[in-house]
Amino acid sequence: MTLSRTFTTAGRVLAQIRHDPRTIGLLVVVPSLLIGLVAWIFTDTDVFSGIGPAMIALFPFIVMFLVTSIATLRERRSGTLERLLSMPLGKGDFILGYALAFGLLAVVQTAVAVSFAVWVCGLEISGSIWLLFAVAVADALLGTALGLLASAFARTEFQVVQFMPVLVFPQILLGGIFIPRDQLPAVLEAISEWLPLSYAIDALQAVAADSESTAWVVGKLLVIGAWIVGSIVVGSITLRRRTP
Known part of the structure; x- marks a missing residue:
């Protein structure tokens, strides 16, 4: 694994996305529109001030998961990955290149979503x-990493969508969006402690309310970072050259 090959892969991915306006719109615009829709729904109440931070965690996470997993899977199904790996390109270079490319897109996406939520939605x-912003970027990167992990196991785009009830929906339900996690049944609260999106939602809500110290938030970021690294490592190990 070399940095030059990783950067070359990242550049190739970014060049492909640059010529795909629909993907750019999905990545950059859609999360902000969904956040705006939620704010509009609760425009005459104080509800958005409570759930707004969770929405910043939720929509970019889902979008990055879907786009990353499907894009990576298409590389394998089209035979591109097999051709690339026949050259001096390792699985680690491929996965890290994708993670870097979509990580940069995640930063742009987060900047737009956070700015829109704060200065437009109030x-x-x-x-x-x-x-x-740092927590929101980590959350979007988490979606990217889990998308890369899912793509290593899926054979079709439909199977990627099937991973959502396994990897995404439980995190949404148990992350504290609908009910505070400390009010969940004991078993579900214990499960939520092992789900990375819970840490992102907790951290965003704490920053928004200024209810916890910076050190506490950094601790949550470290947990999210560990999930990101672990997902990328497992994804690179389990990545297949092509779909049977």
Whole structure:
């Protein structure tokens, strides 16, 4: 695994996406539109101020998971991955290149989503806006990493969608969006402690309310970072050259 091959892969992915306006719109525009829709629904209430941080975690996470997993799977199904791996390109170079490319897109996506939520939708942030941005970027990167992991096991785009009830929906239900996690049944609360999206939602809500210290938020970021690294490593190990 070399940095030059990783950067070359990332550049190739970004060049492909640059010529795909629909994917760019899905990545950059759709999360902000969904956040705006939620804010509009609760425009005459104070509900959005409570769930707004969770929406910043939720929509970019889902979008990055879907786009990353499907894009990576298509490389394998089209035979591109097999041709690339026949050259001096390792699985680690391929996965890291994709992670880097979509990581850069995640930063852009997060910047747009956070800016839209705060300055257009009026989400009040009592803590540091930069710390909020850092957590939101980590959350989007988490979606990217889990998407790469799912693509290593899926054979078709439909199977990628089938992974959502396994990898995504439980995290949404148990992440504290609908009910605080400490009010969940004991077994479900224990399960939620092992789900990375829970940490992103907790951290975003804490920053928005300025209810926890910076060290506490950084601790949550470290857990999310461990999930990101672990997902990328497992994805690179289990990645198949082509779909049978």
